[in-house]
Amino acid sequence: MTELSISALLIRFTLGGLAVVISTLVARKLGEKAGGIFAAFPAVYLAALLTASLDFGGAELVDYSILLSKGAIVGMAINIIIAIIAGYLLPRKGWKKGLAQAVGCWFIISMAVVVLTSY
Secondary structure, X not given: OOOOOHHHHHHHHHHHHHHHHHHHHHHHHHOHHHHHHHOOOHHHHHHHHHHHHHHOOHHHXXXXXXXXXXXXXXXXXXXXXXXXXXXXXXXXXXHHHHHHHHHHXXXXXXXXXXXXXXX
């Protein structure tokens, strides 16, 4: 295993923390399913589960964890689709444009799923 520099660890810490904050805000604003989709990155998902205990307890925590887990499954399926899209776009468009387009696709697909599952 390679060693990580302090700056790499700080960036990962900052981005991971930001992802947790964003997924929490999305969950509070749009519901647990949407929050689960944004929490699909496993580290974010695990952090979201761990921090849920700060806001919930008992049966409510279990129910919230189940809803978050269901949303995370959908989010992980979206991530598989985006990985396929990125695998197509990056070699053809270059990493900057391809990555931007893949992230745009992720956002559009994720928002479509949120809208379709909100009703």
